[in-house]
Amino acid sequence: MKAIQKTGLGIFLLALLLFNALLFMGQFELSEAQLQEAVKPEHVEVLRQELQPMLGKTYTSSFGFASDFNSYLDNYNEERQRSQQWDRVIWDNYAFALTRAASQGFVENNKLLLLLLTVILGAAGALLNILPKHRAEPAGIKNNGVMFSSNKSRGVVGITIGLYLTAIYVLLYWYPEYIVNWALLVDPLSYALSGGPASQWFLYGTIYTLAILVMGVRMLRKYRGNNYQMIRTASVMFFQLSFAFLIPEILVLLNLPWYDLKNIWPLDYDFFFDYSVASMLGSGSIGLFLFIWGIILIILGVPLFTYFYGKRWYCSWVCGCGGLAETAGDPYRHLSDKSLKAWKVERWMVYPILVIITVITLLTIANYFTEFALLKQSTGVLHQWYGFLIGSAFAGVVGVGFYPLMGNRVWCRYGCPLAAYLGIVQRFKSRFRITTNGGQCISCGNCSTYCEMGIDVRWYAQRGQNIVRASCVGCGICASVCPRGVLKLENGPEQGRITDIPVLTGNESIKVLN
Amino acid sequence: MKETRHTGDFYIRSKGRRIVIIGNGISGITCARHIRKRDSEAHITIISGETEHFFSRTALMYVYMGHMKHEHTKPYEDWFWEKNRLQLVHDWVTSIDFEQKQLQLQQQEPLQYEILILALGSKPNMFGWPGQELQGVQGLYSYQDVQRMNENTASCQRAVVVGGGLIGVEMAEMLLSRKIPVTFLVREERFWQGVLPKEESELGMRHMREHHVDLRLQTELQEILADDSGRVRAVVTRAGEEIPCQFVGLAVGVKPNIDLVRNTELEVNMGILVDQHFATNLPNVFAIGDCAEYRVPLPNRKSVEQVWYTGRMHGETLAHNLTREPVHYNPGPWFNSAKFFDIEYQTYGMVPNEWEEPVQSFYWEHASGKIAFRAVFNGKDKRLHGVNSFGMRLRHEFFDQALKENRTVEEVLVKLQEALFDPEFYEQHNHEMLQAYNRQFNTSLQPEKKKKKGLLAVLGL
Numbered sequence: 001m002k003a004i005q006k007t008g009l010g011i012f013l014l015a016l017l018l019f020n021a022l023l024f025m026g027q028f029e030l031s032e033a034q035l036q037e038a039v040k041p042e043h044v045e046v047l048r049q050e051l052q053p054m055l056g057k058t059y060t061s062s063f064g065f066a067s068d069f070n071s072y073l074d075n076y077n078e079e080r081q082r083s084q085q086w087d088r089v090i091w092d093n094y095a096f097a098l099t100r101a102a103s104q105g106f107v108e109n110n111k112l113l114l115l116l117l118t119v120i121l122g123a124a125g126a127l128l129n130i131l132p133k134h135r136a137e138p139a140g141i142k143n144n145g146v147m148f149s150s151n152k153s154r155g156v157v158g159i160t161i162g163l164y165l166t167a168i169y170v171l172l173y174w175y176p177e178y179i180v181n182w183a184l185l186v187d188p189l190s191y192a193l194s195g196g197p198a199s200q201w202f203l204y205g206t207i208y209t210l211a212i213l214v215m216g217v218r219m220l221r222k223y224r225g226n227n228y229q230m231i232r233t234a235s236v237m238f239f240q241l242s243f244a245f246l247i248p249e250i251l252v253l254l255n256l257p258w259y260d261l262k263n264i265w266p267l268d269y270d271f272f273f274d275y276s277v278a279s280m281l282g283s284g285s286i287g288l289f290l291f292i293w294g295i296i297l298i299i300l301g302v303p304l305f306t307y308f309y310g311k312r313w314y315c316s317w318v319c320g321c322g323g324l325a326e327t328a329g330d331p332y333r334h335l336s337d338k339s340l341k342a343w344k345v346e347r348w349m350v351y352p353i354l355v356i357i358t359v360i361t362l363l364t365i366a367n368y369f370t371e372f373a374l375l376k377q378s379t380g381v382l383h384q385w386y387g388f389l390i391g392s393a394f395a396g397v398v399g400v401g402f403y404p405l406m407g408n409r410v411w412c413r414y415g416c417p418l419a420a421y422l423g424i425v426q427r428f429k430s431r432f433r434i435t436t437n438g439g440q441c442i443s444c445g446n447c448s449t450y451c452e453m454g455i456d457v458r459w460y461a462q463r464g465q466n467i468v469r470a471s472c473v474g475c476g477i478c479a480s481v482c483p484r485g486v487l488k489l490e491n492g493p494e495q496g497r498i499t500d501i502p503v504l505t506g507n508e509s510i511k512v513l514n
Numbered sequence: 515m516k517e518t519r520h521t522g523d524f525y526i527r528s529k530g531r532r533i534v535i536i537g538n539g540i541s542g543i544t545c546a547r548h549i550r551k552r553d554s555e556a557h558i559t560i561i562s563g564e565t566e567h568f569f570s571r572t573a574l575m576y577v578y579m580g581h582m583k584h585e586h587t588k589p590y591e592d593w594f595w596e597k598n599r600l601q602l603v604h605d606w607v608t609s610i611d612f613e614q615k616q617l618q619l620q621q622q623e624p625l626q627y628e629i630l631i632l633a634l635g636s637k638p639n640m641f642g643w644p645g646q647e648l649q650g651v652q653g654l655y656s657y658q659d660v661q662r663m664n665e666n667t668a669s670c671q672r673a674v675v676v677g678g679g680l681i682g683v684e685m686a687e688m689l690l691s692r693k694i695p696v697t698f699l700v701r702e703e704r705f706w707q708g709v710l711p712k713e714e715s716e717l718g719m720r721h722m723r724e725h726h727v728d729l730r731l732q733t734e735l736q737e738i739l740a741d742d743s744g745r746v747r748a749v750v751t752r753a754g755e756e757i758p759c760q761f762v763g764l765a766v767g768v769k770p771n772i773d774l775v776r777n778t779e780l781e782v783n784m785g786i787l788v789d790q791h792f793a794t795n796l797p798n799v800f801a802i803g804d805c806a807e808y809r810v811p812l813p814n815r816k817s818v819e820q821v822w823y824t825g826r827m828h829g830e831t832l833a834h835n836l837t838r839e840p841v842h843y844n845p846g847p848w849f850n851s852a853k854f855f856d857i858e859y860q861t862y863g864m865v866p867n868e869w870e871e872p873v874q875s876f877y878w879e880h881a882s883g884k885i886a887f888r889a890v891f892n893g894k895d896k897r898l899h900g901v902n903s904f905g906m907r908l909r910h911e912f913f914d915q916a917l918k919e920n921r922t923v924e925e926v927l928v929k930l931q932e933a934l935f936d937p938e939f940y941e942q943h944n945h946e947m948l949q950a951y952n953r954q955f956n957t958s959l960q961p962e963k964k965k966k967k968g969l970l971a972v973l974g975l
Contacts, residue, residue, distance in 0.1 A: 138721070138724050138725065138855070138856050138884075139856065140855065140856025142691075143579075143580070143581040144579050144580055144581070144691040144692075145579070145580040145691070146580055146581060147577075147580040147581065147582060147583050148580045149580075226937065227937070227938075227939035227940055227941075228937040228938050228939050228940070231939055339591060340591060435935075437907070437909060437910050437911075437935055438849075438909070438910025438911050438914060439823060439826075439849065439910060440823075440849070440851050440860070440910050442570060442572040442573070442822050442851075443540070443570040443572070443573075443589040444570045444572050444573035444576060444582075444587065445570060445573055445576075445582055445586045445587050445588075445589065446573070446576065446581060446582065448586070449581070449582050449586040458589055459589075462589060476937060476938075479937050480937070481581075483853040483858065484851040484852075484853065484858065484860075485851065485858050485860055485907035485908075485935060488907070488935050488936075488937060489937065489938060490938075503830055504826070504827075504830075505846075505910050505911055505914050506823060506827065506845065506846050506847070506849055506910070506914065507826075507827040507830055507831065507844075507845055507846060508844040508845065508846035508918075509827070509830070509831040509834065509841050509842065509843050509844045509845070510830065510831065510834045510841060
C-alpha cells in the first residue's frame with residue numbers, strides 16, 4: 001500500500017515538473033495573417049508597423065515573445081501619451097491573444113498528449129496517493145502529525161507551495177501571456193465543451209475544478225464515517241463541477257453569456273456592472289432569466305436560506321471559493337489566526353469591503369439609469385480598482401496563494417463581501433447555532449485549532465455557551481474533532497439561541513450568581 | 515468523620531486581600547477567574563512551576579500526537595492574565611509556613627498570603643516495581659511528562675503500557691500515532707473493570723485490538739529490566755514472560771500531589787482533608803481539585819475525585835464561597851466522558867460495573883459493535899440511575915434534568931430523540947433501542963416526538 005502511495009506521489013510530482021517545464025517549451029512566430037485575425041481592425045495597421053521586427057521571427061519561448069511584444073507596445077503607447085494623442089493609445093490587452101496565435105511547435109502539436117501527461121496523469125497520481133489512505137484503519141479523524149508536517153505547519157514545504165501558488169496567481173491575473181502553453185493544453189477540452197479555444201480562465205477553471213475533485217476525494221477518505229462531512233464534501237464537488245464549470249461552458253456553447261448560477265453578488269462583484277447587465281439583457285429570455293435569478297438569490301435566497309440553515313448553506317456547501325477551501329485547503333485549516341486581535345482585524349476588513357462594493361454598485365446603477373450623466377465613464381475606474389485589489393489580489397493571490405501560510409479561509413474571513421452579508425443575517429436573524437453540550441467541555445482546544453475561520457470555539461464551549469458568530473461557515477469540523485461530543489451544528493428556535501449561563505451544567509452548589 | 519467546624523466567617527474578607535493559589539490547573543484557574551469576577555479588589559496570585567500559563571491537561575496527548583501545539587492547548591490568550599489582574603508566578607513552591615503565612619519559592623522571593631488555595635493536582639501512582647526509576651519508564655500527567663515521553667520514545671521499537679484505565683488507553687493511542695507498537699498490560703480480567711460493565715469493556719477492548727494494541731489481560735508487571743546504560747530494555751510479567759521494549763508507560767492511576775504539605779499542621783489523609791466548603795483544618799487555607807479529599811464524601815461519590823469536571827466545579831464553588839455566603843459543595847448528577855481511540859464515551863448518573871437486584875440494566879449494542887447504550891435503573895419503580903453511551907453523543911442537559919427529576923427509564927427512552935446529540939445526517943438509533951427495550955422487558959412503548967408546528971413542519975425543519 002505504501003509503495004502504491006509513493007508511486008502516486010512520484011507520478012504527481014513528475015507530472016507537475018513537466019507541467020512547469022512546458023512554460024519553457026514550444027516556438028512562437030507571429031505572421032501578419034495571425035496578427036490580423038487576433039486584433040481589432042482599427043489596430044491592425046498600427047501594430048503591423050510597430051511589431052515589424054517581430055513578425056516572422058521565431059522565438060523559443062513565450063517569455064521572449066511576450067516581453068518583446070510588451071516592450072514594443074509600451075514604446076508605442078508611451079509616445080502617444082507623451083504627445084497627448086489619447087485616442088490613439090491601445091488600451092486593449094493583446095499579449096495573451098497574440099502569444100497564443102503565434103504558438104507553434106511541440107506544445108501546439110501535442111496538446112492532447114501533453115494534457116494527458118501533465119494534468120490528467122497528475123490528477124491520477126494524486127488519486128493513487130489518496131485513495132489507499134486510511135485503508136485498514138477504523139473510521140475516525142486522524143490529525144496525527146499535522147503539527148510536525150513541513151507542509152501543514154509552515155515549514156519549508158509549506159512556504160514553497162505558498163510561493164508557487166502565489167506566483168501562479170500573479171501570472172494568471174496579470175501576465176497570462178506567459179502561461180499560454182498551459183491554456184493550449186486544455187484547448188481540446190474547451191472546444192469539446194463550448195466550441196471555442198481555451199482562455200487562461202478556462203485553464204484556471206479546469207485546474208480549480210480538478211483540485212476540488214481530487215482533494216474532495218481526500219476529504220471523503222479522511223472524514224469517512226462522518227456523514228455530515230461526506231455529504232457536504234460531495235455537495236461542493238457537485239456544485240463546482242456542474243454549476244461553476246460545465247453549465248457556464250454549455251451556456252457559451254448556446255451563445256449565452258458565461259454564467260455561474262450559484263455565484264451571488266457581491267461575491268460576483270461585477271453582476272450589476274454595465275457590461276454584464278448588457279450581456280445578460282442582450283441574450284433574450286434566458287439572459288433575462290439569468291438576470292432575475294441573480295437578483296432573487298440576493299434579495300430572497302440569501303436571507304431565507306440563511307435564516308433556516310445559517311450561512312453554511314452557501315459557504316461550505318455551495319460556494320466555489322468555499323469548495324476549494326474545504327478540499328484543497330483542508331490540510332491548512334488550522335493555520336488561521338485565533339487571536340482576539342485577528343477577530344478585530346476581520347471585522348474592520350470584511351464589512352468595509354461590503355460597504356465599498358455596495359457603494360460602487362449603487363453608483364454604477366445610478367449612473368446607468370441617468371444614462372451616464374451622473375459619473376460619465378468614471379465608474380469604470382472604480383470597477384478596475386476593485387477588480388484589481390479585491391477581485392484579483394485579495395481573493396486570488398492572497399486568498400489561495402497564502403493557504404499554507406495563513407490558512408484556507410483568508411479571503412472568506414477577511415475579504416468576501418458576500419460572506420459579510422450572509423454573516424450579518426446569520427448573526428442577527430437565523431435558526432442556526434452550534435450548540436454546546438452542557439458541562440462536557442474539557443477545553444482541549446481541538447475545536448479552536450481546526451476552525452478555519454479562526455473562531456475561538458473553545459472560548460464558548462468551555463463556558464457552556466452556544467456559538468453564534470457571523471463568520472462561522474458551518475463546516476462542522478469543530479464538532480467532528482471534538483473528543484467529548486460537546487458541539488453540534490443545529491437549526492432550531494431562535495429563542496434560547498444565544499445563551500449565557502453563569503454556572504455550567506452539573507454544579508448544583510450555586511443556584512443563582514450575582 | 516464529622517464536619518469539624520462551623521461555616522461562619524471562615525476567611526478574610528478585607529478589601530484588597532492577598533489570595534494566593536498554588537497550581538494553575540483547571541481548579542485553581544477556575545477559582546481565580548470566578549473570584550476576580552466578583553471581587554475586583556483582591557490581589558490574586560497564581561503560582562505554578564509546571565508552566566507559566568494555564569493549559570488543558572486533558573489535551574496533553576494531542577500535543578504528543580501532533581494534533582496541536584502547546585499554544586493551542588491554552589484556553590486563554592497570554593494577555594488575559596494581566597488584563598484580569600491575575601498575577602502569574604512561574605516557580606515551584608518549596609515549603610509553606612502556615613504560621614507566618616508565607617511561601618518559599620525555588621527561585622524567587624518568598625510570597626505572603628492572607629488566603630491560600632491549594633490546587634496541587636495529582637501525580638502518577640508508582641507501586642515500587644523494581645526498575646520503575648529507569649530511563650524510559652514514566653507516568654503521564656504533567657507538561658514535563660509529555661516532554662519526557664517525546665525524548666523517551668524518540669527511537670523506540672516497542673512500548674509497554676501498564677494499567678487498565680483511561681491514561682493507559684490514551685498512552686497506547688499516543689504511541690500508536692507514532693507507529694510504535696504497544697503491548698498493554700491489564701491486571702484485571704478486562705479493560706477498566708472497576709468502572710465499566712462487561713459489555714462496554716469488551717466493546718472498548720475490541721476497538722483497541724482493531725487498532726493493533728497487543729492487549730494482555732490478567733497480566734501483572736513483575737519488574738522492569740535495564741540495559742547497560744540504565745535504560746529500560748524489557749519488562750517481566752508476573753507469569754515470567756519477558757517482553758522487550760524501550761519504553762514503559764505506567765498508567766495505574768494517580769494520587770493527590772501533596773508532598774509539599776505532608777508533615778505540616780495541615781491535616782491530610784490520601785489528599786488534603788476538606789469540609790463541604792473546601793476549608794481545611796487551618797483557617798484561610800483551602801484545597802480544591804485532585805488534591806482535595808472530602809472528610810465526608812457525598813452520597814455515591816468517592817472521597818477524592820480526580821476529574822476535570824469536578825476540579826472545575828470545586829473552583830466555581832470555592833470562588834463563590836470566598837465572595838458570597840458560603841454554600842455546601844453539591845455537584846448534581848455525576849457525568850463524565852472519555853474517548854477510546856475513535857469511540858467516544860459519555861456517562862450520566864451512576865452506572866456501576868456490576869449490580870444486584872433490584873437494580874436492573876438495559877443494554878443495546880449496534881450491529882457494528884461500536885455503538886452502545888446502557889441504562890441502569892431500579893427494577894421496582896424503574897427510576898433511572900444512569901446511562902453509558904459509546905459511539906453516540908447524548909445531551910447533558912437532558913440527562914441532568916431527567917436524573918434530578920427522578921425520571922423512569924421508560925420516560926427517558928421514549929423521549930430519547932430529544933437527547934441525541936450526534937451530528938446531522940447521522941443514523942439515529944433511538945427507535946431500535948426502544949424496540950430492544952420492549953422485547954427485553956415485555957413493554958410496548960412508543961417513541962414520543964416533539965410536535966413541530968406550521969411552516970417548519972411542512973419544510974421538515
